[in-house]
Amino acid sequence: MAQKEPINVCVTGAAGQIAYSLLPLICRGNVFGEDQPVNLHLLDITPMMGTVNGVIMELSDCAFELVNKIVATDDPMVAFKDCDAAMLVGAMPRREGMLRKDLLEKNAGIFKVQGAALDKVAKKTVRVVVVGNPANTNALVTSEFAPSIPKSQFTALTHLDQSRARAMVAERAGVNTSQVKNVIIWGNHSSTQYPDVEHAVIVSADGARTSVKKAVGDEAWLHGDFIKAVQTRGAAVIKARKLSSAMSAAKAVADHMHVWWHGTKEGEFTSMGVMTDGSKYGINAGIVFSMPVTIKDGVISVVEGLEISDFSRDKMRATEHELQQERETALKIVQ
Numbered sequence: 001m002a003q004k005e006p007i008n009v010c011v012t013g014a015a016g017q018i019a020y021s022l023l024p025l026i027c028r029g030n031v032f033g034e035d036q037p038v039n040l041h042l043l044d045i046t047p048m049m050g051t052v053n054g055v056i057m058e059l060s061d062c063a064f065e066l067v068n069k070i071v072a073t074d075d076p077m078v079a080f081k082d083c084d085a086a087m088l089v090g091a092m093p094r095r096e097g098m099l100r101k102d103l104l105e106k107n108a109g110i111f112k113v114q115g116a117a118l119d120k121v122a123k124k125t126v127r128v129v130v131v132g133n134p135a136n137t138n139a140l141v142t143s144e145f146a147p148s149i150p151k152s153q154f155t156a157l158t159h160l161d162q163s164r165a166r167a168m169v170a171e172r173a174g175v176n177t178s179q180v181k182n183v184i185i186w187g188n189h190s191s192t193q194y195p196d197v198e199h200a201v202i203v204s205a206d207g208a209r210t211s212v213k214k215a216v217g218d219e220a221w222l223h224g225d226f227i228k229a230v231q232t233r234g235a236a237v238i239k240a241r242k243l244s245s246a247m248s249a250a251k252a253v254a255d256h257m258h259v260w261w262h263g264t265k266e267g268e269f270t271s272m273g274v275m276t277d278g279s280k281y282g283i284n285a286g287i288v289f290s291m292p293v294t295i296k297d298g299v300i301s302v303v304e305g306l307e308i309s310d311f312s313r314d315k316m317r318a319t320e321h322e323l324q325q326e327r328e329t330a331l332k333i334v335q
């Protein structure tokens with residue numbers, strides 16, 4: 001029997017498809033550790049509570065050892081009560097013909113309410129990852145309405161983009177995905193994101209490191225089709241599956257929170273959307289921009305001093321520009 005005190009973990013959008021793949025990872029110990037019991041707080045909207053109850057029936061039937069208690073609710077004030085970790089997956093989905101601006105409009109209101117609830121009832125140390133799209137700007141709105149919680153506690157998911165980029169590089173170089181390290185996702189979780197392999201390496205079994213540039217040996221591909229393929233991978237999955245990425249998104253959320261909980265390995269970094277302060281890589285303050293980070297004892301630090309080529313600089317500017325526009329639109333909506 002596990003010995004540690006349970007932690008409170010909130011998953012929003014609990015009736016949705018990402019949550020369906022994410023909850024077993026949490027309950028098996030793949031996120032917070034195999035000796036860490038959890039109290040699950042499951043939030044969804046009122047019409048979905050029947051489905052949430054079905055999910056709870058299945059969780060119960062899984063007989064997970066680490067699950068101490070499950071709370072199902074449609075009230076963010078209940079869901080975020082004393083939370084140690086919050087995975088904000090639930091959002092209004094993008095429907096056909098909907099512009100990104102319309103999506104922003106629908107979701108800014110949701111994340112305003114959730115930010116205010118986190119502010120009132122969550123632990124001040126709560127670690128928040130926003131998954132629901134547009135994830136970066138939703139994270140910004142959430143933190144704006146939770147002023148008593150440090151900005152460093154709010155992140156946006158770009159780990160899925162990072163995993164996609166690593167997998168594509170691995171396939172091209174003929175190695176296992178796990179050997180590809182230090183791929184960076186800069187900027188927005190959108191088609192302007194910049195997957196950057198200029199600092200990425202392939203690590204062989206004996207620890208030798210080869211730059212991805214050298215291992216792949218095709219700069220035209222790395223600067224062209226590769227970037228495009230990562231940027232549009234979500235759409236490609238929808239086309240093939242007739243549903244958006246869920247298993248891979250859930251795995252990425254789990255990995256994002258796992259690395260936040262347990263730290264990055266020596267010599268490695270990971271990417272996540274973090275609040276900018278204007279002092280890193282010339283990116284303006286006040287947006288949630290994906291950056292390379294290291295993590296120790298739960299503290300996220302942006303990797304500093306990486307050389308940025310002119311090619312990279314241009315790509316970073318484009319995604320920064322989009323995030324600044326999203327910020328303006330979202331903050332106007334919620335004022």
Ligand SMILES: NC(=O)c1ccc[n+]([C@@H]2O[C@H](COP(=O)([O-])OP(=O)(O)OC[C@H]3O[C@@H](n4cnc5c(N)ncnc54)[C@H](O)[C@@H]3O)[C@@H](O)[C@H]2O)c1
Nearest residue numbers: 013015016017018044045090091131132133135157160249
């Ligand atoms: N950042 C990323 O890498 C990434 C990757 C994949 C998907 N996503 C996004 O994640 C989100 C969830 O995807 P999904 O496939 O699970 O969608 P889904 O439609 O299957 O589930 C979403 C759930 O959220 C719920 N919801 C809506 N409004 C809510 C609110 N105010 N509070 C609580 N719950 C609410 C819905 O009722 C639904 O059960 C979408 O916005 C999707 O675009 C992000």
